[in-house]
Amino acid sequence: MTAPDVDRPLAIQSDVPLAPLCTLGVGGAARHYVVTRDATHAASAVAWARERSLPLFLLGGGSNVVISDEGHPGLVVHLDLRGVSAVEEGGTVVVTAASGEEWDPLVAHCVARGWAGIECLSGIPGRVGATPIQNVGAYGQDVAETVERVDCIDLTTGAAVSLAGAECGFAYRDSRFKRADTGRFLITSVSFRLRPGGSPAVRYAELERTLRESGLAAPGLTDVRDTVIALRRRKSMVIERGDENRRSVGSFFMNPTLAADDAERVRAQVEARDAATMPAFPAGPDRVKLSAAWLIERAGLTRGHGEGAVGLSTRHTLAIVNRGGATARQVVEFARMVRDRVHDRFRVALRPEPVFVNLDFEGGPS
Numbered sequence: 001m002t003a004p005d006v007d008r009p010l011a012i013q014s015d016v017p018l019a020p021l022c023t024l025g026v027g028g029a030a031r032h033y034v035v036t037r038d039a040t041h042a043a044s045a046v047a048w049a050r051e052r053s054l055p056l057f058l059l060g061g062g063s064n065v066v067i068s069d070e071g072h073p074g075l076v077v078h079l080d081l082r083g084v085s086a087v088e089e090g091g092t093v094v095v096t097a098a099s100g101e102e103w104d105p106l107v108a109h110c111v112a113r114g115w116a117g118i119e120c121l122s123g124i125p126g127r128v129g130a131t132p133i134q135n136v137g138a139y140g141q142d143v144a145e146t147v148e149r150v151d152c153i154d155l156t157t158g159a160a161v162s163l164a165g166a167e168c169g170f171a172y173r174d175s176r177f178k179r180a181d182t183g184r185f186l187i188t189s190v191s192f193r194l195r196p197g198g199s200p201a202v203r204y205a206e207l208e209r210t211l212r213e214s215g216l217a218a219p220g221l222t223d224v225r226d227t228v229i230a231l232r233r234r235k236s237m238v239i240e241r242g243d244e245n246r247r248s249v250g251s252f253f254m255n256p257t258l259a260a261d262d263a264e265r266v267r268a269q270v271e272a273r274d275a276a277t278m279p280a281f282p283a284g285p286d287r288v289k290l291s292a293a294w295l296i297e298r299a300g301l302t303r304g305h306g307e308g309a310v311g312l313s314t315r316h317t318l319a320i321v322n323r324g325g326a327t328a329r330q331v332v333e334f335a336r337m338v339r340d341r342v343h344d345r346f347r348v349a350l351r352p353e354p355v356f357v358n359l360d361f362e363g364g365p366s
């Protein structure tokens, strides 16, 4: 591990509230907190925590985390590394962005230059460094399709390592960073291989239909970006001041993948009209992915459900919203209620999408 840079104070602060740094707006304080703007400084901060045997948490834009009301007992490293560069390579362009760059402005930058590959991921909050963690995806596209390289610091050795996209273990909202290698890598930058002049990906039925209804027979990247943002806005899936649903982590649960027989069992449990329109997508041999939002609604929980400070978004059943003044405990209890209602009704286990900090979602009492 790199030794702390004595010439450059680490500027570690104490007892810093984390709720304002997260889109859900819940959680206590970080016992220690530091903002890092380059890889050397980040490595020094990590070494500082290691020397004191303190637990470490890496924070990006805070849009996919639920932080406990007790906060974090160690060091929270807020990654604010900046810089974007692009290199043309044999008809493609490799765009490298530092992990602290905001994601959506990067998408806008690439779309404006006519570089195809991430246009459907418009409007997603958060920073570049987190995109490989859960293989960020939306509207038929995910970053696994374009990630060329992820540059990291391996926190077990302190060494700088470069992982090819194929080494990241990407799957649906999943990667090695979220499973076997949780907490092992501090991502310093991500490189995406994009297609200059390429066509946009129009694979998602709702996106395709909306573009067609707008009279856009051959939509360009900007059309797709604008349409995706408009669709997301209708569901409160872009964060906007004044929106009553703005405090969330986006989708709280992943879409469950079931054996085909189990999916048919779910279909047999609902009204004929619902059975005929049940969203079901092939997900490998004999496997089917169902819609978590659809299951939640069929379990009797509709948009806006919930009294008090926590409830379902009024525009999307998959988002759990802090309506103001909620605690992490209230959010988690509400989410467990949703999970349990779906399980009681359909015997389908919903898995949460966000990362729980100093909290055990699955293990706790329901």
Ligand SMILES: Cc1cc2nc3c(=O)[nH]c(=O)nc-3n(C[C@H](O)[C@H](O)[C@H](O)COP(=O)(O)OP(=O)(O)OC[C@H]3O[C@@H](n4cnc5c(N)ncnc54)[C@H](O)[C@@H]3O)c2cc1C
Pocket (backbone or CB within 6 Å): 023, 057, 058, 059, 060, 061, 062, 063, 064, 065, 079, 099, 124, 125, 126, 127, 128, 129, 130, 131, 133, 134, 135, 136, 137, 138, 185, 186, 187, 188, 236, 237, 238, 239, 248, 249, 250, 251, 355
């Ligand atoms: C309104 C809304 C809509 C959303 N829509 C979508 C969507 O359509 N599709 C989708 O996939 N997600 C969506 N999300 C979830 C979220 O925006 C993404 O997961 C995003 O990539 C998280 O980025 P972040 O910088 O906020 O990460 P954070 O929430 O800060 O961190 C998330 C995880 O990544 C880790 N991490 C962050 N940065 C680094 C780094 N540099 N190195 C190592 N680990 C790191 C953290 O430790 C944590 O475990 C949505 C969220 C909201 C609030």
